[in-house]
Amino acid sequence: MSKVRSDNISNRADTGAPKLTFGAELPVGYGITGAGGINITGVATATSFSGALSGNATSATTATTATNAQGLTGTPNIVVGSVQGTTGTFSGNVSVGGTLTYEDVTNIDSVGIITARKGIVVTTGISTFKGAHFDGGLLKEKANIVANRLSDVSGVHVDLENGMTHVYTTNEDAGGASLAVNIRVSSSVELMDRLALGETISINIITKPNGAGYIDEYTVDGQAVTEEWNGGSAPSSAGAGGYDLNTIQITRIANTGTENTDLLVQCNNSNFA
Numbered sequence: 001m002s003k004v005r006s007d008n009i010s011n012r013a014d015t016g017a018p019k020l021t022f023g024a025e026l027p028v029g030y031g032i033t034g035a036g037g038i039n040i041t042g043v044a045t046a047t048s049f050s051g052a053l054s055g056n057a058t059s060a061t062t063a064t065t066a067t068n069a070q071g072l073t074g075t076p077n078i079v080v081g082s083v084q085g086t087t088g089t090f091s092g093n094v095s096v097g098g099t100l101t102y103e104d105v106t107n108i109d110s111v112g113i114i115t116a117r118k119g120i121v122v123t124t125g126i127s128t129f130k131g132a133h134f135d136g137g138l139l140k141e142k143a144n145i146v147a148n149r150l151s152d153v154s155g156v157h158v159d160l161e162n163g164m165t166h167v168y169t170t171n172e173d174a175g176g177a178s179l180a181v182n183i184r185v186s187s188s189v190e191l192m193d194r195l196a197l198g199e200t201i202s203i204n205i206i207t208k209p210n211g212a213g214y215i216d217e218y219t220v221d222g223q224a225v226t227e228e229w230n231g232g233s234a235p236s237s238a239g240a241g242g243y244d245l246n247t248i249q250i251t252r253i254a255n256t257g258t259e260n261t262d263l264l265v266q267c268n269n270s271n272f273a
Helices: none
Strands: 126-129 132-135 138-141 143-146 157-159 165-171 178-184 200-208 214-220 227-229 243-252 263-272
Touching: 200 214, 214 243, 214 263
Parallel strands: 143 165, 157 178, 165 200, 178 214, 227 263
Antiparallel strands: 126 132, 132 138, 200 243, 243 263
């Protein structure tokens, strides 16, 4: 027998559909049609899918053949060529390997560098830039408060990564009479690598001289520089008490790569008591 012709096929008890123990094979050009549905508890494998997909496609691994897939989930990850939509909500993290372009966003939390090609406009709230706070019309800067004397800091370094104002709250002693202070960004980053031609910075160093300690020399990145002192000369003695405000303005005026040639270092020492 090569053909079975029938309008309807049921199981032997006439209570349901027959079981195709070894499956069914359809010749090319033929398919399964009908107004009902197909319920499959196992796996359906196809090389292509034609037509709109309505409803939910769950436990899917790819969506490359679906033109209208809603509620798409799956493990492992779902891989698609591109995603387009009007809104999106994510309860976890979103990682972008390329460039993220957007028109409006509520919050940005970036572990790298954000480049704003047309500037940043802040209309409300507080903006914080690693130590600098813009709160309305008030510009606030973080001060690095050190519960020690400057002369006891290893190497007498002032690291600008901790801020532009450094306050040492302990009285200097006889062991720190004349201090040479080294200005740098950090132990691994030089100021020369961060200060471009035409850029300038202002640094404040506040100490308690106690008649015993004062700053009369500066180096940058461990290299000697020629200081230009207010009044024409460096301090020669420590104030009796109160606080010394040491202000250093460093401007890059050349680009030879040598600190003493490239940097204009202007210094001032004032005692407040």
